[in-house]
Amino acid sequence: xxxxxLRSLISSKVPEAEFSGEExxxxxxxxxxxxxxxxxxxxxxxxxxxxxxxxxxxxxxxMTHFFTVYHLRSTETDQTLVIKVKINDRENPxxxxxxxxxxxxxxxxxxVYDLFGxxxxxxxxxxxxxxxxxxxxxxxxxxxxDEANIVEL
Amino acid sequence: xxxEEANTAVENKPETQEYFINMGPQHxxxxxxxxxxxxxxxxxxxxxxxxxxxxxxxxxxxxEKDSYQQIVHLTDRMDYLSCHMNNEAVCLCVEQxxxxxxxxxxxxxxxxxxxxxxxxxxxxxxxxxxMDLGAITTFLYGFRDREMITDIFEETCGARLTMNYNVxxxxxxxxxxxxxxxxxxxxxxxxxxxxxxxxxxxxxVIFTExxxxxxxxxxxDAISYGVxxxxxxxxxxxxDVRKHFPYSAYDxxxxxxxxxxxxxxxxxxxxxIDEMHESMKIIEQxxxxxxxxxxxxxxxAVIKLPEGEYYQRVETARGELGVYVVSDNKKSPxxxxxxxxxxxxxxxxxxxxxxxxxxxxxxxxxxxxLVIPDIDR
Numbered sequence: 001x002x003x004x005x006l007r008s009l010i011s012s013k014v015p016e017a018e019f020s021g022e023e024x025x026x027x028x029x030x031x032x033x034x035x036x037x038x039x040x041x042x043x044x045x046x047x048x049x050x051x052x053x054x055x056x057x058x059x060x061x062x063m064t065h066f067f068t069v070y071h072l073r074s075t076e077t078d079q080t081l082v083i084k085v086k087i088n089d090r091e092n093p094x095x096x097x098x099x100x101x102x103x104x105x106x107x108x109x110x111x112v113y114d115l116f117g118x119x120x121x122x123x124x125x126x127x128x129x130x131x132x133x134x135x136x137x138x139x140x141x142x143x144x145x146d147e148a149n150i151v152e153l
Numbered sequence: 154x155x156x157e158e159a160n161t162a163v164e165n166k167p168e169t170q171e172y173f174i175n176m177g178p179q180h181x182x183x184x185x186x187x188x189x190x191x192x193x194x195x196x197x198x199x200x201x202x203x204x205x206x207x208x209x210x211x212x213x214x215x216x217e218k219d220s221y222q223q224i225v226h227l228t229d230r231m232d233y234l235s236c237h238m239n240n241e242a243v244c245l246c247v248e249q250x251x252x253x254x255x256x257x258x259x260x261x262x263x264x265x266x267x268x269x270x271x272x273x274x275x276x277x278x279x280x281x282x283x284m285d286l287g288a289i290t291t292f293l294y295g296f297r298d299r300e301m302i303t304d305i306f307e308e309t310c311g312a313r314l315t316m317n318y319n320v321x322x323x324x325x326x327x328x329x330x331x332x333x334x335x336x337x338x339x340x341x342x343x344x345x346x347x348x349x350x351x352x353x354x355x356x357x358v359i360f361t362e363x364x365x366x367x368x369x370x371x372x373x374d375a376i377s378y379g380v381x382x383x384x385x386x387x388x389x390x391x392x393d394v395r396k397h398f399p400y401s402a403y404d405x406x407x408x409x410x411x412x413x414x415x416x417x418x419x420x421x422x423x424x425x426i427d428e429m430h431e432s433m434k435i436i437e438q439x440x441x442x443x444x445x446x447x448x449x450x451x452x453x454a455v456i457k458l459p460e461g462e463y464y465q466r467v468e469t470a471r472g473e474l475g476v477y478v479v480s481d482n483k484k485s486p487x488x489x490x491x492x493x494x495x496x497x498x499x500x501x502x503x504x505x506x507x508x509x510x511x512x513x514x515x516x517x518x519x520x521x522x523l524v525i526p527d528i529d530r
Contacts, residue, residue, distance in 0.1 A: 025464055053376050053392075056464070056475045056492040071464065071475070071492075075376055075390065078397055104379035107500040115213075130206035130529060139214055140488075 003027045006081060009049060013042050026071070028082045033095045036085050043072065043081070044101050050074050051081060054102035057109070059116045061142045066093050066118060087118065097123040115140040169194055174511075178207055182285050182515040185525030189502075189514075196510045201503045209529045216489040221247045221321055221456045224489070229315035231493060232527035234274040235469035237266050240319035245400055246465035246476045247321040250458035258446040259323045264402040265336065265439050266310070266318060267467075268432040272343070273302040274470035275425050275432075278522045282422070283354055285519040286363055291354060298346055301339045305332065321456055323449030336440055340433050347429060355426065364418035368505045368517030371416055378504075379497035382472025383424040384521055388416035394468035406435045421520035455484050471495055471522055495527035 010017050010029055017039070018030040031039060043051045056071035066087040073080045087093045097120040099105040109120045110129040117138035120126055128135060137144055176182075176189040183189070186207035192200040212231065216224050221243070228239035241263055248255060280295020303313040309329040310316040318325055354360050370380065375388040385392045393410040395403040411427040413420035458480035466475045472494030479488040498521050505521075506514045 024461055028462075053379065055379060055381075055466075055473065056477055056490065058477060058488075058490040058492075060479055060488045069477075071477070075392070102379070103374070103377040104497050104500055107496060111496075128206075130209040132206075139211060 002079075006049065006079065009046070010039065010043075014039050026080045026082045028084060030067075030084045030086055033085050033087055036083075036098070037096050039083065040070075040098050040101055049079070050076060051079070052076075052102075054098070054104055054108075057105055057112070059112045059118055059140075061116060061140065063142055064088075065090070066116065068095055068112065068118060070098070093118045094121055095119075096121050099123060114138075117141065171199060176514070178204075182518060183525070184281065184523065187499075187523070187525050187528070191511065191514070193511065196512075198506050198509055198511060198514060201506045201514070203499055203502060205499070205525075206529050208526055210526075212530045213489055213491065216486060218485055220484050221458070221486075224486075225319060225321070226317055228491070229317060230526060231491065231530055232469055232471060232474070232495065232524045233314060234277060234524055235270055235471060235474075236315050237263075237270040237318060238467050238469040239474060240317060241267060241401070242465055242467040242469075242474050242476045244319045244321050245467065246463050246478055247456060247458065249465055250461070250463045250478065250480065251321075251452070251456070253322060253450055253452065255323060255450055256446045256448070257444040258448060259450070260402045261439050261443050262324060262328055262448070263319065264406070265436055265443075266306075266316075267401070268435045269302050269305065269336070271470045272429055272432050273299045275429050276302075278425060278470075278519075279350060279354075282519045283360075285515050286360060288354065288357075288360070291350075294346075294349070294353070298343060301342065305335050305339065308332070308335070320449065322452040323447070327448040328443075333440055333443070336436065340436060340440075344433065347426075347433075350426065355423070361419060363513070363516055364422055364520070367418045367509055367513045368421075368520065369417050370501060370505050372414070374501060374504055375416070378501035380472070380501045381497065382468070382470070382494050382522075383411070383428055384421050384498055385472060386411055387413045387420035387424040387520075389414040392473060394466050394473050398466060400465075400467060402439060403435075406438045408435050418516045418520045425522070457482055457484055458486070466492075469494060471524065471527065472498060491530060493527045493530060495523050495525075496530075499523060499528055 014031055014035045020028045043049045051072040051074050053073045053075050055073055058069050060067045067084045070083040085095055097109055099109055109123055112118050113126055114128040114130050115138055171192055171194050174191045174193055176191055178186040178188040188204040190202040191198060212227050225240050225243050228243055229236040231239055276295045276299040280292040283291025306316055307313045309332045310318040370388045372389040375385045375390040381392045396410045408431045411424045413424055460482045463478045466473050474494055475492030477490040478486045481487040506517050
């Protein structure tokens with residue numbers, strides 16, 4: 001398994017996928033929210049790729065859009081892939097859950113929901129995880145204003 | 154007079170009802186502030202629902218306004234028992250971004266101190282693990298031996314717990330002249346003491362009865378839940394970052410990746426005991442071979458990482474710690490995420506404890522070796 005083969009497999013499954021970051025550490029692929037399920041189910045179960053370990057999951061706020069970032073690795077071949085889902089809707093950001101594919105995503109998606117306000121469709125228990133249930137706003141968004149604290153973070 | 158209702162209750166099996174119990178936030182076996190909501194049927198655990206975030210300090214948000222040198226200090230406050238490895242993760246990530254060549258001396262010293270930190274963390278874990286299951290002696294033994302390591306740290310790093318010995322580019326200062334001698338003395342001493350740990354707990358009938366076959370975690374679940382470190386390796390999941398993605402001086406030392414396949418509490422216990430042997434082996438190979446040279450590469454006073462993304466992982470005493478930095482060429486990262494091992498390990502607690510008795514949950518949590526600030530960040 002190498003990056004070229006992985007690229008062609010992803011392209012055959014999701015033709016619109018964009019690739020970036022060949023010169024950096026991992027192969028990066030940027031997809032639309034609606035392609036996430038097709039691609040992840042394929043990558044997890046296909047015997048050629050078998051990316052069975054989601055070792056990091058987070059989000060990045062780029063002001064105009066969000067990225068949810070999935071770091072995947074195969075425990076057999078150590079092949080790594082980074083999937084980024086571009087979410088353009090800032091008012092009501094939504095993406096499908098992957099927590100039935102990798103169970104660790106259940107906690108990580110709750111964290112992303114808690115700090116970024118991105119909703120994960122079909123998540124079994126989507127509520128805040130680190131902050132209190134009645135917290136207002138999503139602190140890791142770049143436009144978050146903390147009225148209560150005088151010290152600006 | 155015969156009460157009809159009472160009669161039927163005697164004839165039929167009494168109906169049981171599921172009920173809830175709160176374990177924590179203040180509970181000695183959670184080793185910090187963690188609340189577990191238990192759904193019980195009698196004594197049998199049906200569901201464990203962790204409620205976390207009691208000591209969430211928004212470290213990731215703070216990092217977005219801090220310089221990279223300052224971020225190193227914050228990482229001490231996550232998993233305080235693996236503070237050196239946490240520091241190292243951020244430093245390695247910055248060095249990777251700057252494409253900085255690090256002196257060999259730094260790599261070797263970092264590795265030695267990492268392994269000493271791992272030893273001290275496992276000693277503390279062993280002590281409190283025994284105490285969780287009712288043996289006070291282990292606590293005293295564990296802390297007695299850990300004291301020697303913290304003394305070494307105090308002399309070389311200037312602090313006993315949150316050491317902050319790493320800086321981007323190298324080390325804060327050179328090792329103390331006594332460092333090599335004291336470390337060797339400690340290894341000689343602890344080699345004799347570690348078999349005592351086995352005598353006291355590993356072959357103790359009460360202990361084995363309470364750990365064997367308890368808190369089962371299969372390999373598939375370990376991978377799916379992202380359980381790494383000794384806990385994952387006890388389920389047969391080969392996930393040692395030191396072997397798979399070597400950093401610092403781990404590519405030149407000879408050591409074994411400890412793998413057990415049972416996946417119960419006892420396997421996790423054995424994995425950590427064996428890891429202590431391996432850590433001592435690593436230190437022995439390096440302690441007499443510290444290369445001469447600088448203890449720090451030259452860096453600019455204001456560090457700016459080139460635009461892009463960087464990911465660095467290290468093996469802490471609890472598992473795989475990942476640092477994901479998104480940089481926009483400013484003095485602080487645009488976004489920084491810590492993939493902390495404790496957070497993922499905790500998520501598997503529900504399936505591990507399900508079906509066990511409530512008292513077994515203490516053993517399961519103990520062998521997961523949770524450090525709460527690492528989970529909450």
